Amino acid sequence: MSALKAEIVDLIRQEGPIGIGRYMALALGHPRHGYYMTRDPFGQDGDFTTAPEISQMFGELIGLWAAHLWQAMGAPARLRLVELGPGRGTLMADMLRATRIVPGFHEAASVHLVETSPALRQRQAATLMGSEPVWHDTVAQALSGPAIIVANEFLDALPLDQFVMTPEGWRERLVGLDTTGNLAFGLAAEMEGALNVSAPAGTVFEQPTLALDIVAQVAGHVAAEGGAALFVDYGSARSGFGDTLQAMKRHGFVDPLAEPGEADLTVHVDFERMGQVALKAGAALHGPASQRDFLLALGLPQRAQALSLKADAAQRGAISAAFDRLIEPGETGMADLFKVLALSQRNLPPLPGFDLHRLPDQG
Incomplete structure (x- = not known):
């Protein structure tokens, strides 16, 4: 035991x-x-793999999405670029690399990470060396002034x-x-x-109070102070019933009660209810869109093609496999379950990825 x-x-x-x-x-x-307090659970050697670990393209497109929003906000001189549950720091690193081409963005943006795990903070520090990230224990501590908040597979790990x-x-x-x-x-x-x-x-009803509170908090902040938030996770676009608690270890499902602290526990996100609390908090709502539609609208095929032109045969195969995994349905793909929801200040124009508006070509 x-x-x-x-x-x-x-x-x-x-x-x-x-x-x-x-x-x-x-x-x-x-x-x-606690599971997240003692280990790095990501990647092939861990228990599960997230989209940023599958391909750099995911983080690059989200980085350019954030830079585009910064420009749409009027390019404020100070912006907090916040990530909730940043894993190994891979997503943020890819976002920062892709946005070097955007004049003034790096000078304006400061990186803020909401992370409670000492083990993961250490990994993030190594990944983001030179970016001077600031760590916070709570979402409230990270929010100040205009902000763009990104959360990939964060809500699913919140207790309900x-x-x-x-x-x-x-x-x-x-x-x-x-x-x-x-x-x-x-x-x-x-x-x-x-x-x-x-x-x-016999019906099971799930009450994700913590997730709803955090979404409402983030929505209220961007509505009042400016900016937007992007939530990417697996779950349903419409509210429903059912037991979605699951445990993952070594890339396979296990009994949620068998090994507490040794396996990841997650639940599916109810995006309809998240959107409802965001609207009530004063934010504009975009989506939820499927991860497939969102990434295709941002120009994933064009980015994959650009990377392939500079790659050898083995690298081209890896790029193609990652492309399929990010947007294809089925057991190995992410298209069936993963959704993308954005919240923003109401005066912003339509957000890329939700209105078929593409980002500028990155080359």
């Missing part, structure tokens, strides 16, 4: 079953044993609570102990508070 699993078992024995959100928070962010409709009404789904002392799912005997949602018995 892992150290964190033993700690969670002891906690449940002392206090009783815990909610899904608390379990996720411990498994991912426990200060000593789950509720199950029973013949007696909604009951919170909990993590407790079975008769052998192992972690097991169960339901609360009573419901605290009201959940005004109708559904058949």
Whole structure:
């Protein structure tokens, strides 16, 4: 039994079953044993691979998207370029490299990273050496003045609570102990508070309070101070029901309760609800678009072609494979699940990627 699993078992024995959100928070962010606090989980040698690790093209296009927005904002002399959950720093590094061609952008932009993992901060510092990033523990600390915020696979890792409709009404789904002392799912005997949602018995309803709060916070900031935010993640464009909690280890799915702290835990993002809170906070809403449509609209084919012209045969094969993985459906592609949602100050023009507006050719 892992150290964190033993700690969670002891906690449940002392206090009783815990909610899904608390379990996720411990498994991912426990200060000593949390999954993200102790390792670099990205890439082929880790547990999963994200779009920035698949190809530099992803970050380059998002970087030029950000620079285009900066120009549309009137090219303010000071801009915070913020990334939420920056992984290894790969996305930000690719964004900064691609935007060197934009006059004045690097002079105006300061890099701010919201990251709580000491292990990942160390990796980001190495990747972004020379860029002088500033780290923050919370989103609120990173937001100040005009800002462009980027979050790739960030919302899916935020803890949420789950509720199950029973013949007696909604009951919170909990993590407790079975008769052998192992972690097991169960339901609360009573419901605290009201959940005004109708559904058949057996339905699972997910309440992503933390994600909704962060999106509302970011939306309120860009609406008042200027700028935009881009959220890229897997999930649904329309709200629905269902248990989306999953665990990933060594690029395969595992039992979410088997090895807390040793496997990644994620949930699907409800983009419709994220958009609703963004609108309520005063921001303009763009999307959600599929990752495929977004990247194609930004000029992914043209970028792939430009890179291939300068590549050898092996490199061209890798570029083609990465291109397919970023936009193709199916088990190996990202097109089916991944969505892109942007929030912006209302006075900005239509944003690239959502109105079929292409970015300038990068060569």
